[in-house]
Amino acid sequence: MKSFRVAVSSSAMAALALQAASGVQAEDKGTFVPSQIQGLFVEQFTPGWESRWTPSKASKFQNGNEEFKYEGVWSVEEASVFPGIPGDTALTMKSKARQHAISTIFDQPIELDGEKPFVVQYEVKMQNGLSCGGAYVKLLSSSESDLNPEKFGDSTPYSIMFGPDRCGADNKLHFIFRHKNPKTGVFEEKHLKLPPNAKVSKVSTLYTLIVNPDNTFDIRVNEESVLKGHLLEDFSPAVNPPKEIDDPEDTKPADWVDEAEIPDPNASKPDDWDEEAPLMIRDPAAKKPADWLEEEPLMVPDANAVKPEEWDDAEDGEWMAPPVPNPKCEDVSGCGPWTAPMVANPAYRGKWTAPLIPNPAYKGEWAPRKIANPNWFEDLHPNKFAPIGGIGFELWTMDDDIQFDNIYVGTSPEEAAKFADETFRVKLPLEQNREKDELSRDENGNKREAPLSGLDHFVQQIRRRTNVLVDRLSTEQDKLRVLQQSSDIVGFYAAVVAVLLGLVGLLTSLLGGGARARPAMPPKKTESASPTAPTEQGTSSAVKASSVTRRAPVETKDTAAMH
Template sequence: MFVFLLSNCFSRVYLEEHFDPGWEKNWSRPEKVKRGVLLGKFRSSAGTYYADEIKQRGLETMDAHRYYLFYSNFTEPFDTRDKDLIIQYTVRLDMYIDCAGAYIKLLGPPNKQVEFSNESQYSIMFGPDICGANLHQTKVAIGYNDSYYTIKDNLNANKDHLTHGYTLIIRKNNTVEVKIDGETKISEKLQDLFDIPKVTTIPDPNSVKPADWDDIEYIIDENDKKPADWVDDEFIEDPDAFRPPSFDDSMEWVPPMIKNPDYIGEWKPRFIPNPNFKGFWTPKMIEVEPTPDPQFGHFQSLTFLGIDVFQSCPGTILGNFLVTDDEEYAKKALKEAFLSIRSDEIESFDIHSDATKREKVRESKYNEKDYDVFQKLDAMSSDDEVLKAKKMDALKAKKESEKIKEKKLKKKEAKHDYMNEL
């Protein structure tokens, strides 16, 4: 886990996931899935090659031709109307990828997490989508009044087999920035990047929310207590350590600290619906000349991150998820988890790629061994037809003999397994 100080005391991290031990408790599958939808399985993995196995752990897709639905709740609802929104994560595609979505969605009320699906209304969609030779784009879409708006120009996504970092920033000043691997690819105003719907009414600036209006939807459950057996001490004194005989007795000896094997993580109370919640207060609306809606791209309440993709080939790894309102924190997190080890990952990939190629060559040579023998026999002159026929018959007889031996061996093994079961 990577820990940095936020840039200021008012900044918040609403979701951060590096798939440390115990990550499973932060993620869930929807309870209801549409009939006919086959869900694939995830696992925490850094894949078959990596620069740092811990830093590069992520959710790896495991099954071909499956849908993947998974979500994780924010620590608290995120109101982005007067804050910057930063979404960031890393993606690595499998070496044999054909068609695979690797984008994420941010959602909020009135969505129900337990019913999260590809039909759930989302607020933001962001990330790479790969399919075939022609489609490799970075999606940026915003939900607004039951419709979805995408960026006007296509933004390519990386289709290689290295890790890449994707960052989306929607600022309260209505500017948008998209970064890939920390480098700015798009930096525009919202109204220039999207065809923003125009409105004829706006909130009355003189309309004031009543002082007793409670618009906090979720509150901490005061009755939720930390379990007695919850272990939140990340480090403990090494029980096997002992004071060296040569240690200076005039000094206090302190055993070294080690990682606590029973460490579960920091305990946090759950959130429950606020019984005094009156709803999201909205001011009175007044008519104006048609103008782009200033609320487009800003949301009252984002509550969870969802993965909703289809993959024909498994092996995609998604990790280092971060949702925050602090740009500097996001920069530091990307550098620590990804940018600092890029060159090492490239070296690891090259070694893995060379080994894979050598293995394929060995398999190819083994499979072509018999084929080469037949080719040599075919090349013999017509004067050697008798000898050629004899060698052909001998080779065929040898192959038939090998098949018979293999069948006998399988029968023997099956009988052995049956007797063991008895």
Template sequence: MASQRRRSSALSSLILLSLLVAASAEVFFEERFDDGWENRWVKSDWKKDEKLAGEWNYTSGKWNGDPNDKGIQTSEDYRFYAISAEFPEFSNKDKTLVFQFSVKHEQKLDCGGGYMKLLSSGIDQKKFGGDTPYSIMFGPDICGYSTKKVHAIITYNETNHLIKKDVPCETDQLTHVYTFILRPDATYSILIDNVEKQSGSLYSDWSILPPKKIKDPEAKKPEDWDDKEYIPDPEDKKPEGYDDIPKEIPDPEAKKPEDWDDEEDGEWTAPTMANPEYKGPWKQKKIKNPNYKGKWKAPMIDNPDFKDDPDIYVYPSLKYVGIELWQVKSGTLFDNVLICDDPEYAKNLVEETWGKQKDAEKAAFDEEEKKKEEEESKDDPVDSDAEIEDDEDDADAEDDSDAEAKPEAHLADDTEESAHDEL
């Protein structure tokens, strides 16, 4: 009974803590794509006249952890997608800004984005597209073998600035949650599935402002500065006769052929072989330089071109959130979009949604993959040629040998094709 009371008390404390977190958080926008979501989102007419505007599906996907938890998914290949939602305009001045959403690439994405955008006031949602100015662009981008990263692009003075650090993204076909946190002290964090993957400062990790410190352009390396870490050993001398050792010598095992005719074939000479005594060109040994002072670096000074902006992190009129993509292969699903001022609230939302569903989603995906493999194995006519030949008259031994060779030929073809696909 006592243990039950303790568990009940702990659960009550956890619920109370969650309620307190929710009460203290200011949520500017939260979209779980439940009933009525179409009334909150505006599909853009961008690329519509060119018949290149893609349609969204309202779905939980082919595999999921909860069939009732739906999002919006790109449904047509080779299409542009643009959709946005409005929220009450606000400024993040003196506030922490949290931008979070989940994304799943069911199509095993080869090249395409899964990012979202925060936009400020003054846009036409029906014209929202690739040229529409945005304030923050955040989320995964995958293309080939080289691009598999999280975009974090900050707009400052109408110029887009890419993060300088590399933040790898997830590349599987399961749901993942991406979180961008921007604080009033101009520090940031990037999380994937509630795990911090990168952090730092707007000052150092984006080239938004000139650097605070620069190398002193007037500084010169002192003439007596010794930056050679190793020097030739003055005690090491080349052995006498070292240069006289030939690289090759006549092969002592070689013998003049019995049918060799000096008059007709010329004077016989033994073929040469590598000389085991030859050690290559002589090189003087090196030792640590006792006068080594290290690599010289110019001292850092205050950058005269640097002018601080304490509002470097501020967006005074955030009003929209949008998705704008080009997809060669469709199937990217977005859900659980959140804009708030409390990282703890965002963390709890991740656990409440993705955290509760991820294991069931993985199991559903594995089951789907298993079915696919079984179907492919049924359709694979691997040994059909061999079976036909086994049924035929095998009186001719030569024909039998040909039949044995054919499966090997099929294996070779399959291997070559697999290698080609890999490239």
């Protein structure tokens, strides 16, 4: 089996630690030194990586017959965004909106007996973020078919899939393992019921999976545990099927009574129960306001309206001025016929129904009888994963320049932690210092006198999210699918619009002031569109402007030409 060694010498460690402490100014002090840590598989993408890793030449079929080739470009290079250790290179996905696949095959498969911990650890650096795509790793199964890296694709069987995956609001850190049914020999994927969120960052993120001999697991991000669980309890479908199942031949008897309660057959409607009483009645205590003008219509013809010159009474009918609100009604409680407002009817009781009582014939909720599950088995050691013959990345992404580095596969959490100390813990502070330095500069690269303001940060967010959405729309044929998968960005714009509208409303109220105060008088209610809509004083049945119809002006040749 291939084993790649990595570590940093003590002198280099000291130099790099000093570099981290002094920030980005120590850029030329300290260079990458491969580690000496060993495991079942260790990879730092040092020179000669091309002889170990092979890009796929296969195709992927989606939506039936739609073919996508794995034409995404792979490269091994130093980071271009917030670089860490000089000379430290990583496997890099270089293409946007493309299928990527690359793998390496072990000389000998890894056989897992479940008696030792099993550890998978690697770094991801999302230099341009992760708006939509995957960054997970697959440990390829060697027990189902011969592994051919040139044919590696989505249908290649794997033993474990682990790592981040995000598209819009859907963000998860996968841990999937394929379990072999000992009775049928068929493999089935087992997914975490509640996967944690992936961390999206332009600096390196360390993902670690530890599976223990007792079938417990621990998922860590940057060496901090984000989820602990059990292989037999926290995956769906469950590893072991139930011992008993419902009898598929059992049927509910025809005389089975499911109703727990029934209407009381001895109950009768009370004599004083009036089913015809309405829910609402006119308020008998209401009085017409003293200033209500019943003889005045709510709408009157516009006295200032002028009949159009092109209006022909013979052809267009008698011209009528458009209705406008009656000015006499502006400063009074209302106009038109007054009716008392509606109030709840105290005598209303609704349709009578008999009260429910326990059903004496009730037999309980029916369920089919249980029988022994003919497909039952019990595997108490699902941590004996299928033999692993290689490792690969098979991914689709909308974002380029995603890097993978410092892969460790082994049986020692302590060695994995030591490996992280020699690699990840050295580069992370360097990258963070560079990120901090960039945030302290303006768009021209000049040092800011003050920290990035909230407004500047807000503008940067809008610009970044706009670029992401434009990239997606320009590279995808299915625009609706892009918008559906970009719910986070669409939601962001909705929030921005809501905030801007709120600010406009606030400024309008501050600059425009309130309405002119009128002389004190009884409160006036807005007329309802309904002729019987209730008000505090009463209801006007006069017609509103929206319900008045008149003959529209006939379109002449001149006016038609304008259209």
